[in-house]
Amino acid sequence: MTGPSRRLVLAGLAAVPLAARHALADIAPAAPVRGGQLIVGVFPEPPLLTSAITTAGATQAVSGKIFDGLLAVDLDLKPQPSLATSWEVAPDGLTLTFKLRPGVTWHDGKPFTSADVAFSALEVWKKFHGRGRSTYANVTAVETPDPLTAIFKLSRPAPYIIAALVGAESPVIPRHLYEGTDILTNPHNTAPIGTGAFRFVQWERGNYLVLERNPTYWNQPKPYLDRVIYRFLPDPAANMNALETGEVQLITSNLLYNDIGRLIQNPEIEAVRRDSPYSSTVSAFELNLERPLFQDLRVRQAFAHAIDKDFIVKNIQYGYATAVNGPIPPDMPEFYTADVPLYPFDLRKAEELLDAAGHKRGADGVRFTITHDPAPTGPIYLRSAELIRDTFEKIGVKVVIRNQDFPSFLRRVYTDREFDTIHYGAQTGPDPAIGTQRYYWSGSFARGVAFSNGSAYNSPVVDKLLLDAQAELDPKVRRDLYVRFQQQVQIDLPRIPTVAAQAVVLKRRNVKNLVTTGDGVLGNFADVFIA
Known part of the structure; x- marks a missing residue:
């Protein structure tokens, strides 16, 4: 398969300006136009290009264009x-x-x-x-x-x-x-062959990824785009600027939330919000329960009381999130309950719990030191890590923040198990058995499996609730099982839910039919066209 040269790819990194009103909008279907290319600004760079073996959001965003589901x-x-x-x-x-x-x-x-x-x-x-x-x-x-x-x-x-x-x-x-290969190291994980709307062409690590239209796609005359190009822009300010200047036409990640309001004043740019169970996410502060320190519930409770969720919502995510107190977010109402144990921000209570656990302050005022690895997926988790470090210092806990690239983060947490605490966000839907269970079910703990039971939590009570809910066909009984699950894990606190982010992407207005399916921008882009 032949693809465009680097010169051709970079020459295409400009958008056609057009005038339109600005708004926080959804996308209405429009008459499609064949041809053109869509340039997407993203970060982090995906570790792999098939989501068959990873739930990493960066991989999902690309994989859905190359592969089909049933x-x-x-x-x-x-x-x-x-x-x-x-x-x-x-x-x-x-x-x-x-x-x-x-x-x-x-x-x-x-x-x-x-x-x-x-x-x-x-x-x-x-x-x-x-x-x-x-x-x-x-x-x-x-x-x-x-x-x-x-x-x-x-x-x-x-x-x-x-x-x-x-x-x-x-x-x-x-x-x-x-078949007959090592699935996790198969070279087609980074040079994939699918059945989807777009074919893999070229991946220049650290720079860009190119997909081209599949001319034999089964759903003709789709796709309408000739090419989809992903540019990897680690600086969120540069990512936003590239959209503003027309170097990219779509941003699906690594946003500066405090700059969205200014950017959508530009009549050529709009923010698209599409909330559904497929985009439901919960961020959580997760503890490695293999560490003896965190096996004391009082330590976990102290940490829960020392995380200022409202500050994260207001000053780090600028209102594009909601503070949450459980593993299932409010935008999954058929399963969500607010009737869970609560841990309001209370530093005095946190200190009392640490004292009761026997962790007295030393001469330097420090009770103990922990490492913290924020997900390297943009500024949100780094800024949250800085907040947690500064707040935990007030209760006598020294936090050492460690930064690394995304593959190193996944390896450290899920393969090497060399971490104390992490903070990241991941999908909880479209159903708790699909999105939420993996964080709490003991059977999902396995070295090398990313975004699974990273805390190594093991509760026979919770396992039974989850497995019974999996198989239950009566919606009312199933809901009750998930309510009891939420209550129990908020008692045990293997991970501390912090916020549920809103699903917002930014695009140029000449990008049409962006969201036509329930999986949103994770879908195949077969309907997308450039007007």
């Missing part, structure tokens, strides 16, 4: 055909039958078949995906009676699985390129 989801969050044209759930919930789309080919020309689905589900999603380890825990087999039929067999019902089968969450990967 299903898609519309703006009303109803499942729609994708690689599967139809599906049927047995009355007992133990069998899911998918009829697959004929004539679909991988980007290398090989045919897509049910064997790819079975391999992806059993050998990849179920084993290596941070959410998939719990999402597909009840899947025991995938039968393939013919090349266009895949039958999932379950040990217990799993009513949430349908919601997990979108391309960004559960991409089907090519068995012929992965």
Whole structure:
């Protein structure tokens, strides 16, 4: 496959100016125009390009353009055909039958078949995906009676699985390129072959990534864009400036929240907000429970009382977030409860708890020292880390902030386990069994699996609540199980939820049809065009 030269790529980094009114807006469908390229300013740079083996948001944002899922989801969050044209759930919930789309080919020309689905589900999603380890825990087999039929067999019902089968969450990967290899180090993780709307062309590390239109895409005449280019801009001010000058046309991450109001005064720029369970996130201060210090509940409670969530909302995220007190955010109302133990910001209470735990101040006023690794995904977590450092100092805890690139952060936390505390945000939806369970279920703890049970929390009570909720078909009973789960983990405090961020992206107004599916900018961009 041939692609554009570096000169051609950089020559395309300019947008066509146009006049329009400014607003915090959604995107209305418009008549598509073929051609052109979309330049996206992002950071961090993705560690891999397939979200089949990682839940890293930077990877998901790209992977969904290259790979398809069995299903898609519309703006009303109803499942729609994708690689599967139809599906049927047995009355007992133990069998899911998918009829697959004929004539679909991988980007290398090989045919897509049910064997790819079975391999992806059993050998990849179920084993290596941070959410998939719990999402597909009840899947025991995938039968393939013919090349266009895949039958999932379950040990217990799993009513949430349908919601997990979108391309960004559960991409089907090519068995012929992965079978018999080390899945985690396969070279196609960084030079992927998918069935999706765009094909991988070029990745210049630290600079840009280029995707081009898949001319044999099964959903013709889509996609409309000729090319999607991702520019990796670690400085959020430079990222915002690039949008303002037209060097990029879309920013999906690494925003300066305090600058959004000024930027959308520009009539050529708008902010797009699209909240849905697919974009629900909760940031949390997570503790490594393998450290003896954090095995004392009083220490965890003290930390919870010493984190000023309201300050983070007002002065770090500038109102584009909500303080939260539990693992499920308010924008998932069918599961959320406010009836959980609360830990209001109270430094005196934090000191009392540390005294009771036997951690007295030394001559220098310090009780103990911990390391803190903020997620290297933009300024939010670094500024929050500085706040936590300064606040914890007041209760006699010295915090040493460590910075690293994104792959090093993932390796330190999830493989080497060489950390005390971290602060990061990740998806909690579209269903608690998909997004939230992985942080608390003991079965999701596995070295090398990113964004899973990083605290190494193990509670038989919580495990049972989660597994029962996974399989429960009665919505009322299921909600009650998740309410009890939220209450119990807020008693145990393996991680301290801090804020739920709003899903906001910035774009040039000539970028049309950006959000036409329920997974938003994680979707395939097949409908996007440049006016």
